[in-house]
Amino acid sequence: MELSLNSLTKQYDTLTAVKxxxxxxxxxxxxxxxxxxxxxxxxxxxxxxxxxxxxxxxxCDGKDIFEMEGDYRRQLGxxxxxxxxxPDLTVFDYMMYIASIKGLRPxxxxxxxxxxxxxxxMKKASKMKMRKLSGGMLRRVGIAQxxxxxxxxxxxxxxxxxxxxxxxxRFRNLISELADDRLVLxxxxxxxxxxFIANExxxxxxxxxxxxxxxxxxxxxxxxxxxxxxxxxxxVDEYLKRYLVANVKTASQGAELRILSDRPPxxxxxxxxxxxxxxxxxxxxxxxxxxx
Amino acid sequence: MDIEKLLGKERIEVVADEAEIQxxxxxxxxxxxxxxxxxxxxxxxxxxxxxxxxxKRWWAIQFAxxxxxxxxxxxxxxxxxxxxxxxxxxxxxxxxxxPELWRNLTNRCMEVEIASYYSLHxxxxxxxxxxxxxxxxxxxxxxxxAHFFLSIALTDLVTQFxxxxxxxxxxxxxxxxxxxxxxxLAIGLCVLWSGVWWAIAANNQLYxxxxxxxxxxxxxxxxLFLAFAIYRLLKNCDKYMEVNLNGAVFE
Amino acid sequence: MDTDFKLIKWMRQGDEAAFDLFxxxxxxxxxxxCTYHCHDSxxxxxLTQETFLRFFSGFSSYAHRGKxxxxxxxxxxxxxxxxxxxxxxxxxxxxGEELLSESSEDxxxxxxxxxxxxxxxSEEFREVIILYYYQDLxxxxxxxxxxxxxPLVKYRLKKATEQLQKMLRTEGSHGY
Numbered sequence: 001m002e003l004s005l006n007s008l009t010k011q012y013d014t015l016t017a018v019k020x021x022x023x024x025x026x027x028x029x030x031x032x033x034x035x036x037x038x039x040x041x042x043x044x045x046x047x048x049x050x051x052x053x054x055x056x057x058x059x060c061d062g063k064d065i066f067e068m069e070g071d072y073r074r075q076l077g078x079x080x081x082x083x084x085x086x087p088d089l090t091v092f093d094y095m096m097y098i099a100s101i102k103g104l105r106p107x108x109x110x111x112x113x114x115x116x117x118x119x120x121x122m123k124k125a126s127k128m129k130m131r132k133l134s135g136g137m138l139r140r141v142g143i144a145q146x147x148x149x150x151x152x153x154x155x156x157x158x159x160x161x162x163x164x165x166x167x168x169x170r171f172r173n174l175i176s177e178l179a180d181d182r183l184v185l186x187x188x189x190x191x192x193x194x195x196f197i198a199n200e201x202x203x204x205x206x207x208x209x210x211x212x213x214x215x216x217x218x219x220x221x222x223x224x225x226x227x228x229x230x231x232x233x234x235x236v237d238e239y240l241k242r243y244l245v246a247n248v249k250t251a252s253q254g255a256e257l258r259i260l261s262d263r264p265p266x267x268x269x270x271x272x273x274x275x276x277x278x279x280x281x282x283x284x285x286x287x288x289x290x291x292x
Numbered sequence: 293m294d295i296e297k298l299l300g301k302e303r304i305e306v307v308a309d310e311a312e313i314q315x316x317x318x319x320x321x322x323x324x325x326x327x328x329x330x331x332x333x334x335x336x337x338x339x340x341x342x343x344x345x346x347x348k349r350w351w352a353i354q355f356a357x358x359x360x361x362x363x364x365x366x367x368x369x370x371x372x373x374x375x376x377x378x379x380x381x382x383x384x385x386x387x388x389x390x391p392e393l394w395r396n397l398t399n400r401c402m403e404v405e406i407a408s409y410y411s412l413h414x415x416x417x418x419x420x421x422x423x424x425x426x427x428x429x430x431x432x433x434x435x436x437x438a439h440f441f442l443s444i445a446l447t448d449l450v451t452q453f454x455x456x457x458x459x460x461x462x463x464x465x466x467x468x469x470x471x472x473x474x475x476x477l478a479i480g481l482c483v484l485w486s487g488v489w490w491a492i493a494a495n496n497q498l499y500x501x502x503x504x505x506x507x508x509x510x511x512x513x514x515x516l517f518l519a520f521a522i523y524r525l526l527k528n529c530d531k532y533m534e535v536n537l538n539g540a541v542f543e
Numbered sequence: 544m545d546t547d548f549k550l551i552k553w554m555r556q557g558d559e560a561a562f563d564l565f566x567x568x569x570x571x572x573x574x575x576x577c578t579y580h581c582h583d584s585x586x587x588x589x590l591t592q593e594t595f596l597r598f599f600s601g602f603s604s605y606a607h608r609g610k611x612x613x614x615x616x617x618x619x620x621x622x623x624x625x626x627x628x629x630x631x632x633x634x635x636x637x638x639g640e641e642l643l644s645e646s647s648e649d650x651x652x653x654x655x656x657x658x659x660x661x662x663x664x665s666e667e668f669r670e671v672i673i674l675y676y677y678q679d680l681x682x683x684x685x686x687x688x689x690x691x692x693x694p695l696v697k698y699r700l701k702k703a704t705e706q707l708q709k710m711l712r713t714e715g716s717h718g719y
Contacts, residue, residue, distance in 0.1 A: 048406070050403060050406050050407065051533050052531075074332075076407055078404060080403040084400025085399060085401065097341070100410075101410045103410055105332075106333075107324075107325065107556065108325065108329045295707060295708055299676045300676070304579060305575075313566060313570050316592050316595050317566050320596060320598075320599040324603075325557075
């Protein structure tokens with residue numbers, strides 16, 4: 001099963017949300033990394049047939065997904081960034097409703113609902129009304145509904161947004177479990193979400209892919225070294241101006257800076273191992289989302 | 293020669309092995325579940341599920357509206373008030389469509405729904421079909437009852453009750469099919485229309501100047517436009533995400 | 544006889560107890576029927592299991608029109624027909640001990656004779672004999688199972704009975 005983006009472009013009047021994207025994906029976890037406004041959601045919506053491309057197309061095993069209609073959507077599972085739900089339904093009823101619109105027969109729907117709610121640890125809460133669920137619980141139900149039809153293609157748009165660090169770790173593990181032989185496309189601006197679970201990471205900015213590769217590939221492509229050094233507090237601003245500073249930490253003798261540079265910024269700077277967070281800063285010019 | 297007796301000697305008695313039966317049961321369930329997982333939910337079962345989703349309270353309220361309309365018709369004798377009152381009841385009946393029609397939108401469920409096998413198009417079609425069926429039933433009973441028991445002319449019922457109702461419904465479907473499809477906008481426009489109709493109904497000169505055939509023609513056009521608005525909604529509803537609700541072009 | 548209607552409905556909804564009841568209800572009949580056809584108890588068990596599995600794999604689209612029992616017989620009949628097409632030993636060789644209910648020689652020779660005559664009947668005639676005399680189905684049910692009209696069932700039954708009587712009279716006279 002192969003999903004291909006072919007010269008995919010989406011233009012709104014003067015704004016090009018997605019520019020001439022080309023990519024072929026097979027089964028595995030793909031991490032789409034980028035800041036807000038990079039075009040990640042627009043891309044994902046196109047893959048889910050919510051929006052039509054202005055130019056180019058998306059093919060699944062060679063067939064245009066918009067022409068495939070129901071046959072394509074049968075294989076699709078989607079968790080949107082803005083996950084809406086019917087507040088007065090119970091978790092179980094909501095799952096059964098989604099199962100019915102996904103075209104699942106009732107006995108199968110029930111067995112899938114039971115096993116998925118168990119897998120996302122919502123079995124005990126299955127009689128709770130949707131409006132009473134916390135953010136984390138909602139996301140878990142969200143991912144359960146996306147998995148109902150055992151989709152070959154699973155699209156998760158910022159699934160960890162608003163979750164606390166523990167829930168994010170739990171989510172990451174859940175996604176790893178579900179990956180199996182599916183195509184999972186996961187978008188986020190939080191590096192740690194995809195660093196360890198993605199087979200391939202795609203860096204996206206201003207509607208374009210500007211790097212695709214494994215986490216190691218991306219890190220080694222920085223071309224700069226990473227240094228940590230301690231500087232007096234009053235000099236911090238100057239360093240911020242002169243160098244690419246990944247992190248500032250207050251230390252006993254001043255401030256500890258993590259700097260990306262070809263050469264050591266100060267003679268006694270310690271060299272560190274570059275991480276994906278550093279790569280994010282390097283490419284996007286800003287810090288990656290929240291760290292754990 | 294009794295063939296039965298002779299054949300009877302060939303009779304075989306079998307002892308069914310319970311363990312074997314249990315194996316068959318287990319495998320049968322598995323085979324059934326497997327085939328269920330591969331099969332699609334049929335369209336009529338999907339519609340049945342949509343029926344269960346629709347909150348019946350709205351139908352109960354529509355019934356109540358008709359009930360009060362009936363009381364009003366049977367007690368009020370002044371034509372002047374009847375005309376205006378019926379207009380209000382009619383608009384109210386149609387406004388009750390709004391909560392269920394807008395439900396997918398207000399709860400922002402449309403993204404998941406468009407990406408499903410039975411897409412938003414089918415969901416809307418099912419809702420409209422179901423609401424349409426129930427409402428036609430309610431209205432037929434009401435109109436029939438009003439005509440036969442309260443001896444009100446059918447043309448009066450059509451021009452004073454159904455006409456404002458159909459126009460209100462048109463407003464709802466047109467707004468739902470537009471980009472800026474706020475439910476409150478729909479309600480606001482419907483109330484506005486209600487006021488306009490009230491003014492028309494109150495103006496005796498204007499009302500009598502327009503003859504029955506013209507009213508009926510207007511009704512037919514309104515009905516055709518309603519059908520067109522529904523058709524256009526169903527055709528365009530999958531384009532929901534083309535422009536973000538907040539007006540932001542992309543995110 | 545339409546307790547089956549409720550069972551079918553419950554099974555459709557995935558009710559496990561209904562599966563249990565349904566299969567228990569018809570297992571013996573189908574097993575006996577398959578045994579009449581293939582005379583091998585292991586083979587008969589396999590065919591019976593296969594009958595139920597086929598019934599349930601098509602269950603999603605099963606439209607309960609009339610009797611589930613007849614439909615089971617139809618499936619079993621087709622499976623047994625395919626079984627016949629496979630090469631197998633002479634009927635005499637495959638007489639298992641469990642099939643002999645009496646040990647007296649007379650009874651034994653009658654059974655072998657009846658079986659031989661049955662085997663000599665055409666497939667269609669043998670089928671109606673088994674369904675009518677051994678499975679105790681009504682003629683209308685047999686019509687439903689075989690997918691033929693009631694007059695044809697009556698005709699086949701009459702002709703099959705006549706043929707059997709003729710064969711058994713002939714055999715009988717040779718045997719003594």
